[in-house]
Amino acid sequence: MPTPPVPIRDLADLRLRLRAFAQARDWDQFHSPKNLAMALIVEAAELVEHFQWLTAEESAALPPQKKAAVADELADVLVYVVRLADRLDIDLLHAAAEKIARNEAKYPAESVKGSARKYTEY
Amino acid sequence: MPTPPVPIRDLADLRLRLRAFAQARDWDQFHSPKNLAMALIVEAAELVEHFQWLTAEESAALPPQKKAAVADELADVLVYVVRLADRLDIDLLHAAAEKIARNEAKYPAESVKGSARKYTEY
Amino acid sequence: MPTPPVPIRDLADLRLRLRAFAQARDWDQFHSPKNLAMALIVEAAELVEHFQWLTAEESAALPPQKKAAVADELADVLVYVVRLADRLDIDLLHAAAEKIARNEAKYPAESVKGSARKYTEY
Amino acid sequence: MPTPPVPIRDLADLRLRLRAFAQARDWDQFHSPKNLAMALIVEAAELVEHFQWLTAEESAALPPQKKAAVADELADVLVYVVRLADRLDIDLLHAAAEKIARNEAKYPAESVKGSARKYTEY
Numbered sequence: 001m002p003t004p005p006v007p008i009r010d011l012a013d014l015r016l017r018l019r020a021f022a023q024a025r026d027w028d029q030f031h032s033p034k035n036l037a038m039a040l041i042v043e044a045a046e047l048v049e050h051f052q053w054l055t056a057e058e059s060a061a062l063p064p065q066k067k068a069a070v071a072d073e074l075a076d077v078l079v080y081v082v083r084l085a086d087r088l089d090i091d092l093l094h095a096a097a098e099k100i101a102r103n104e105a106k107y108p109a110e111s112v113k114g115s116a117r118k119y120t121e122y
Numbered sequence: 123m124p125t126p127p128v129p130i131r132d133l134a135d136l137r138l139r140l141r142a143f144a145q146a147r148d149w150d151q152f153h154s155p156k157n158l159a160m161a162l163i164v165e166a167a168e169l170v171e172h173f174q175w176l177t178a179e180e181s182a183a184l185p186p187q188k189k190a191a192v193a194d195e196l197a198d199v200l201v202y203v204v205r206l207a208d209r210l211d212i213d214l215l216h217a218a219a220e221k222i223a224r225n226e227a228k229y230p231a232e233s234v235k236g237s238a239r240k241y242t243e244y
Numbered sequence: 245m246p247t248p249p250v251p252i253r254d255l256a257d258l259r260l261r262l263r264a265f266a267q268a269r270d271w272d273q274f275h276s277p278k279n280l281a282m283a284l285i286v287e288a289a290e291l292v293e294h295f296q297w298l299t300a301e302e303s304a305a306l307p308p309q310k311k312a313a314v315a316d317e318l319a320d321v322l323v324y325v326v327r328l329a330d331r332l333d334i335d336l337l338h339a340a341a342e343k344i345a346r347n348e349a350k351y352p353a354e355s356v357k358g359s360a361r362k363y364t365e366y
Numbered sequence: 367m368p369t370p371p372v373p374i375r376d377l378a379d380l381r382l383r384l385r386a387f388a389q390a391r392d393w394d395q396f397h398s399p400k401n402l403a404m405a406l407i408v409e410a411a412e413l414v415e416h417f418q419w420l421t422a423e424e425s426a427a428l429p430p431q432k433k434a435a436v437a438d439e440l441a442d443v444l445v446y447v448v449r450l451a452d453r454l455d456i457d458l459l460h461a462a463a464e465k466i467a468r469n470e471a472k473y474p475a476e477s478v479k480g481s482a483r484k485y486t487e488y
Contacts, residue, residue, distance in 0.1 A: 160404065163407060177422070178421070
């Protein structure tokens, strides 16, 4: 019988869970940032694979089984994002806050809104 | 003068920030899950690019400027992970908890530990 | 003044050109198959980036400048495909012929045709 | 009994074979450049997956079975490169020749050679 999942409270909790998981298996030796970046993009591609032949509309209305598979792949990507950030001692939420601030300066809502056509050039 | 970043408390906060950001710019029309998956892997590749010619050792000892650039790319990936989960109404931490439970069953620490050679087959 | 491009006759010619290019620069030391696979996917992502916000229809009707940029990225991908095959002593056209034969057996035209709906499950 | 592969002579032959394959199955409807770019990067990631936990040295000395699997993935990437080029009417060898000419101007052998350390900045 599978163990019921232990809930994860937040990113910090996830980071510690993944760290313990790797250490218990002696896997840190494989988890160089270089290798983790490769693993991350492999999982990102498994996500892309679910969408490659769908129209935009179909991709927004996934049947339950497919949605569950996509959730699983998204979790895989998140796992490697968090693991890589841990190995490099990067604060993800801080980095995201800085990124959003830069994007707000770069794409002011008032001047961008409605210029849908030019979105593809950003 | 750039606005100082508004701190992000957790993934739920990040989700709302990104949702507001897209809505203020009328960008939801571009953010189909299909397109977001593409944007996610493009950002993942920008991360990979930083590591492609480095040795494993070099990748674990990045100079500060390079580390900051990697943090920036990781934030980009996280942003699209969260955005895509929001569009599909997926609970990321729940999905991660389920994934970890499955991996714990699949790779029991006691039998996996030390069998480094076989890691590449997982 | 830029040198006019020396025409490339075929894949074998391209392989030799790329080999000479790397050797003249002492770059073989960086061109492990692992690193070349990373470089290949980075170029693939630069290709994807051109299409990420386009509709399927827009992607089939690129303006000339964008089409030239896409051609450039496709060339980059091809370059790494050929370089990686060379480093591993793989005959690309032979591998492609075997692949097509397997796909012909896997997806018989008579039974697949018209079942467009199921394409996404292949 | 599987059909023996029909040899492929060159890229032009491969292009025609792939075009006929898609037409016989009525698959052109799925092969927008956008979708083909997604399929291409998914195959590139399957290639990366073979290398993600290997050292550079291991990646250059693959056992036969693994090498055959890598050849298969490389063929998949090539197939989508050629298919995408066909859909966009791009001459791959011409694009590659132009790319190499630009790279020769950008990285003159005499000044680049030996500056291995700076390769990572290119």
